[in-house]
Amino acid sequence: MVSDQQDLIGPYFLEMCKLNSKAWTDMEMEEEEEVPTELDTVNSSGGFAVVLPDRLTVQYSSVNLHEHDVGAVQANRPAPVKRLVYYFEMFVKNHGAKGKVAIGFTCEGxxxxxxxGWEANSYGYHGEEGKFFHGQGNVEDFAAKFEAGDTVGGGINYATQDLFFTRNGVIVGTVYKDVKVPLYPTVAVHSQNEEVSVNFGKEPFRFDLKAYEAQERAKQEMIIENVSLPQNVSYEIVRSYLLHYGYEDTLQLFDMASKSTAPSIPLAKENGFTEPEMYALNERKTLRQLIKIGKIDDAFGKLRDWYPQIVQDGTSATCFLLHSQKFIExxxxxxxxxxxxxxxxxxxxxYRLAEFDNLVKDCAALLAYEQPQKSSVGYLLEDSHREIVADAVNAMILSTNPNMKDSQGSLHSYLERLLRQLTACYLERRSLNGDQGEAFHLHKVLTSSKKV
Structure with missing residues (x-):
């Protein structure tokens, strides 16, 4: 009989099949945020600032009579938050009568x-004196003043929760961002004939943003590398992954290659068993190889001989995955x-079971295309789908281990559990920062590492 623990495994891998129907980027990457592209021409300062038709240039067309005769203009959208850094720049075309131009970030409304920087939930780097303003009465000596011909920029580092400002491509100051609300890129003019233009990224920045991002990621990696770990822990984690998925041949080569560089340390319990038993390793290897080369009838035969309890219920999710894979082959x-x-x-x-409906329909749809590999259901013909079926069978065999404590032990290796925990920690940290900052995306990490 199939245990309650085993009943959880089939549905899990059915869900993996649904996810596999999407590209990795669709699975992992979040919905792309809208970014600022131009200045807001609706929210007005009462005529003190005039936005030109390009919607990127601002002029102060009045005569400054009062201190509050400011012409501030926000971007048309707030700065995106689910990333490492956001940045924009302002070029000072004319610093006007008094040079009171400013760049910064302000809240909605x-x-x-x-x-x-004059009100709560706002920050500004001001050109007249080169000072930084944050809320009512908070003024700091910041950097050199800026004037006509200068390019100044403002950025948000979501990893450190800092704001940084630049002048002519060089960072001139950094301050802590103590609000979690969305912030709009903002520029302001404040005396006659002042004129500035804004670059939201359509044109190359004066500041090397890519180098800054790389530097910030390197800082994070250095913090991680400085964390003290038990000797040889990475070796054991990789080894447990190979054990979990039945990669016996790779495991032997890995052990041979590691003998000269990795001193042996006791292996913790891996999915309920310890060396030298390595529960059903050879059987799991054999079944994985059969499924990966499309020999589903042979896999069925081995399962009936070795683990009849897994396939005796012909309506189980595991049986369905194997039948569907036979159809696909x-x-x-x-x-x-x-x-x-x-x-x-x-x-x-x-047919009448809802949990199988989507995959049955996708399998049938393969027959409708002359080139099914290029169709919307072409994912079924990819090696990754074979891997999911092989993983499901592997998990079912592991679940028959009498020492197995819970279903998670058969579903995920220690390495995968660590990655899931890492993802959860990133999301929790982002939640504490007002849902601002990057999440952990393994695919993005692997892709970026290949470019190095």
Whole structure:
């Protein structure tokens, strides 16, 4: 009989099949945020600032009579938050009568007749004296003043929760961002004939943003590298992964290569067993190899001989995954009539079960295309789908281990559990920062490492 623990495994891998129907970037990457592209021409400062038709240039067209005759303009959208860094720049075309231009960040609903940094939830780097303003009465000596011909920039580092400002491509100051609300890139003019233009990234920045991001990532990596870990822990984690998925041949080569560089340390319990038992390692290796080369009938035969309890219930999710893979292999080999006959016999008992419906329909849809590999259901013909079926069978065998404590031990290796925990920690840290900053995306990490 199939245990309650085993009942959880099939549905889990059915869900993996659904996820596999999407590209890695769709699975891992979050919905792309809208970014600022131009200045807001609706939220007005009462005529003190005029936004030109390009929606990137601001002029002060009035005569400054009062201290509050400011012309501040926000971007059309707040700075995106689910990233490492956001940055924009302002070029000072004319510093006007008094040179009171400013750059910074302000919150939604900000009073456009106030310089950024004069009110709560706002920050501003001001050109007249080169000072930094943050909220009412908070003024700091910051950097050199800026004037006509200068390019100044403002950025948000979400990893450190800092704001930074630049002048002509060089960082001139950094301050802590003590609010979690969305912030709008903002520029302001405050005396006659002042004129500035904004670059939201359509043109190359004066500041080397990519180098800054690389530097910030290097700082994070250095912190990680300085964490003290037990001797040889990475070796054991990789080894446990190979054990978990039954990669026996790779495991032997890994052990041989590691003998000269990795001193042996006791292996912790791996999915409920310890060396030298390595529960059903050879059987799991054999079944994985059969499934990966498309020999599903042979895999069924081995399972009936070795683990009949896994396939005796012909309506289990594991049986369905194997039957669907057999159907897929027939389509792959161009045996369409045989695939139709096989599907009619073996899919009939799954038609009315909602959990199998999507995969049954996708399998059937393979028959509708002359080139199914290029279709929306082409994912079924990729090696990654075979891997999911092999992983499901592997997990079911591990679940028969009498020493198994819980289903997680058969579903995930220690390495995968560590990655899941890392992802959860990143999300928790981001939540504490007002849902601002990057999440952990393994695919992005692996891709970036290949470019180094």
């Amino acid at each position: 900000y009073n456009m007749r106030r310089q950024p 027939l389509v792959r080999d161009g045996k369409l009539e045989e695939a139709v006959a096989y599907g009619r016999i073996n899919f009939e008992k799954f």
